[in-house]
Amino acid sequence: METIDCIKTRISVRKYLDKEISDETVRQLIGCARHAPFGGGPKKEPQLWEFIIIKDKIIKEKLALEYEDRQFVKQAPLIIAVCADKTKDQKYKNWEITASLATQNLLLASYDLGLGACFITTFTHHKTHKEERRKLIEALNLPEHIELIALITIGYPDPSEEIEKKELREIDEMTHFNAW
Ligand SMILES: Cc1cc2nc3c(=O)[nH]c(=O)nc-3n(C[C@H](O)[C@H](O)[C@H](O)COP(=O)(O)O)c2cc1C
Incomplete structure (x- = not known):
C-alpha cells in the first residue's frame, strides 16, 4: 500500500x-x-519501548475492565501493550512521546497487513481513573520502571462492523504560518 x-x-x-x-x-x-x-542518538540504548504480546483470554478480560464500550477488547485476537522503560532517557523523560511514535507505526503496519487495530486508553493522565490504571498495570504484572503507554487491539476486520464516518478538521483551520 x-x-x-x-x-x-x-x-x-x-x-x-x-x-x-x-x-x-x-x-x-x-x-x-x-x-x-527515538531521541538520544542512533544506538540501541535509548530505544526505550517494550511490547507485551497478549493472547491469553484471562488477561484480555482483565484489560477490558468493566466499561461497556471497552468489551470488544476481550474479542480481539491480539493485544499489544506498548510500554516504556523509564530507566532509559532519564534526562528528558520523553517516554510517552517515544512510545507513541512506535504505537502509530503499529497502527499503520497493522492496516497495511490487512489487519484492523484500535488504540485503547491506559488512563495515563486520568486523575479520575487511577484505580482502572492500577488494574491494567496489575493484570500485566508491570514492574515499577515500566510505564504503560497504550494498548492496541488487533485482528482481522469483521466486515459487518458499522463504522461511523469521521469528521476531520479543515487543514486551514489548524495551520499557522511562521508563528501563531
Ligand atoms: C489517546 C487515545 C486514546 C484512545 N482511547 C480509546 C479507547 O479507550 N477506546 C476506543 O474505542 N478508542 C480509543 N481511541 C481511538 C479513537 O477513538 C480514534 O482514534 C478516534 O476516534 C479517531 O478515529 P480513527 O482512529 O478511526 O481515525 C483512542 C485514541 C487515542 C489517540
Whole structure:
C-alpha cells in the first residue's frame, strides 16, 4: 500500500473475525514499531519501548475492565501493550512521546497487513481513573520502571462492523504560518 493512502485511509477497527494472528505477523508488527524515531542518538540504548504480546483470554478480560464500550477488547485476537522503560532517557523523560511514535507505526503496519487495530486508553493522565490504571498495570504484572503507554487491539476486520464516518478538521483551520 502507498504510504500516503495508508495514513489517510486507516481507521480504528473494533470488531474482529475469530482468526488467529500468526507469530510471524506479530514479529512483522514489532519489526515496524522499532523503526519509529527515538531521541538520544542512533544506538540501541535509548530505544526505550517494550511490547507485551497478549493472547491469553484471562488477561484480555482483565484489560477490558468493566466499561461497556471497552468489551470488544476481550474479542480481539491480539493485544499489544506498548510500554516504556523509564530507566532509559532519564534526562528528558520523553517516554510517552517515544512510545507513541512506535504505537502509530503499529497502527499503520497493522492496516497495511490487512489487519484492523484500535488504540485503547491506559488512563495515563486520568486523575479520575487511577484505580482502572492500577488494574491494567496489575493484570500485566508491570514492574515499577515500566510505564504503560497504550494498548492496541488487533485482528482481522469483521466486515459487518458499522463504522461511523469521521469528521476531520479543515487543514486551514489548524495551520499557522511562521508563528501563531
Ligand atoms: C489517546 C487515545 C486514546 C484512545 N482511547 C480509546 C479507547 O479507550 N477506546 C476506543 O474505542 N478508542 C480509543 N481511541 C481511538 C479513537 O477513538 C480514534 O482514534 C478516534 O476516534 C479517531 O478515529 P480513527 O482512529 O478511526 O481515525 C483512542 C485514541 C487515542 C489517540
